[in-house]
Amino acid sequence: MGTPGGLVPAPGSGAACPSPLSPVSSALQLALGAALLNVRIPLLLGELVDVVARQAMRRAGDYLREARRPAMRLLSLYSLQGLLTFGYIVLLSRVGEQVAGSMRTALFSSLLRQDVAFFDATRTGQLVTRLTADVQEFKSSFKLVVSQGLRSATQIVGCFASLYLLSPKLTGLLLVVMPSLVGAGALVGSFLRGLSRQAQEQVAKATGVADEVLGNVRTVRAFAMEDRQLEVYCTEVQRSGQLNERLGVGIAVFQGLSNVVLNCIVLGTIFAGGALLAGEELSAGDLMSFLVASQTVQRSMANISVLFGQVVRGLSAGARVFEFMTLEPAVPLCGGARIPSHALRGCICFQGVSFSYPTRPGYQVLRDLSLTLPPGKTVAIVGPSGGGKSTVAALLERFYEPTQGTVTLDGCELGSLDPSWLRGQVIGFISQEPVLFGTTVMENIRFGKPGASDAEVYAAARRANADGFIRSFPEGYDTIVGERGVTLSGGQKQRIAIARALVKDPVVLILDEATSALDAESERVVQEALDRAAAGRTVLVIAHRLSTVQGADLIVVLDGGRVAETGTHAELLRRGGLYAELIRRQAQEQPEPR
C-alpha cells in the first residue's frame, strides 16, 4: 500500500497539506499501547478472580484490602486503554482526512491536466467515482489496517503467549478447534461480502437510473416518459431490495451460528478447565484469564479476516486512484513559447494535416488538409455533416495533435507554443451549445479572463448584445444562471458565451455552428453580435446553415476530411460544384414562406 507520506500536493494547486507521517507514527504507538494493555487485562482479571475465589473459600480476611490492589490496577488499565484508544482514533481520523484530501486534490489536478482524448475514452461517472468512492475506500482501508490490523495482530500474539503460560494443555485444545472455526467463518464471510458487493452494485445501478432521469428531466417530460422511467427505476430498486434481503438472511444465519459456536468454545473451555481446576493444575483466576484472553484472540482473528477483504478492496481502489494520478498528458497545459502581442497577427496555416482521433486510430477524419486563415479575415468551413469541420477547430485549439502535417500561428508551429497562452489569450471559442457554469452572469463572463475588471465585463457584454437583457434581470449581472445555464434562453446563453469569449479580446475567433441551435429571432440578434465580434480578428466559422457564411472572405468546402473546393460564395456558386449543390439542397429543405 502506498504510504500517505508519498503523496505530494498537486503542482500549482497551492494546497499545502501537512505531512501526515508524524500523526501516523503517533497513532501506531497509541494503537500498539492499547493492544498491549488488552493482553495485560485478562491476567489482571484472573488475579482479581483469585482474590474473590480465596474469599469465597475462606469466608474470612480483609476482602476489600486484598481486592483493592488488583481492582485499582484493572481500573487504571481500563482508563489508560480508553485514553489510548481515543487518542489513536482521533489521530487516525485526522490522518485519514489529510490523506484523502491530498489524494483528491492530486487526482483532480491530474485529471484537469489530461488530454481531451483521455476524456473521450473515459466516462465522467467513472472519474467522479475515483474522486469519491475509491478515495473513500482507500482511506477506510488505510485507517482499518493501522488501527484494527495492528491491534488485532498484537493481541493475537500477546494473548497466545499468555494462554500458553497459563495452561499449555488448554491452549493445545484451543489450537485444534479455533483455526478450523476461524477458517469456516472466513469462508462464510467472503461469501457474504460477495453478496454485499452484488447488492451495492445493484443499488448503484438504481441510482444511475435515477441520476440519468433526473439529469435529463426535460427530455423525459417532453416524451411523457415519467411512468415508464418510474417502472425502470422500480424494477432496479426491487432487485436491490431482494439482494439486500438475501444478504440480511445470510448475515442472520452467520451471526446466529457464530453466537452458538463462540458460546460453545466458552463452555468447552470452562468444562475442560474445570477438570484441570479439580486436578489443581489451574486456579480459578487462571481459568478466568484464559477465558478472557481466548475471547480476545477470537475477536482479533475475526477482525483480521474481515480486514483482509477490506485491504484487498482498499488496495484495488488505491491502484485505481494512483493510475490516474500518475498519468502524464501528451500535451502539457502550459509551457512553451509565446508570441509577443505586438508581433501577433493571427495568421493560421494548416499544412498537409492528416488526423485520426486517438479513440478511433483506424479512421482518418482529415486527409492531407491544407488551409490558410489570413490575419483579420473570416474563413468559413462548410460541408456535409461528419466531414471533419469541428475537428479542424479542435486541432486549432490543440485539443489533439495532428497525426501528420503541421498547424502554425504566424509561422510558429502550435506544438512549440504555450497551450495555456494559446487557449487563454489568443483564441476565443464559441460553440453550438455554450456551457455556462452555475454561478452569476458576471463570473461566467469573467471566466474568459479571470482578472477582468467589471468595466471590461460590461464592455464585452455590450459588444455581445447581452448587456440589455442582463440588466433587465432584477439581479442584473449578479443573476445566478442555474445549473448549466438552464434559467436562460438559448440566445441569451449564446450571447453570454460570446461576451465570455470577447472579454479576453482574442486575435482568433472560432465559431463552431454558433447559431445553428437558435430560432430565427435569436439567430438575428446573435448573428449581429458575432458580426461585430468578428471585426478585426481572424475568424474561423464552422457552419451548417450556409446562409450565415455568404459574406465570408473565403469559403472552404470540406468533404470526407478533404478540401473539396474553396472560393467566395459567388465563385463557388458559379463553379456549380458541391457548394452549389449544398445551397440547392438547403433551399429545398427550407419551408416555403407562407
Ligand code: ADP
Ligand atoms: P463535422 O463537424 O463536419 O460534422 P466532426 O469534425 O465533428 O464533423 O467529425 C468528423 C468525424 O470524426 C465524424 O465521423 C465523427 O464521428 C468523428 N469524431 C468526432 N469527434 C470525435 C471524437 N471525439 N472521437 C472519435 N471520433 C470523433
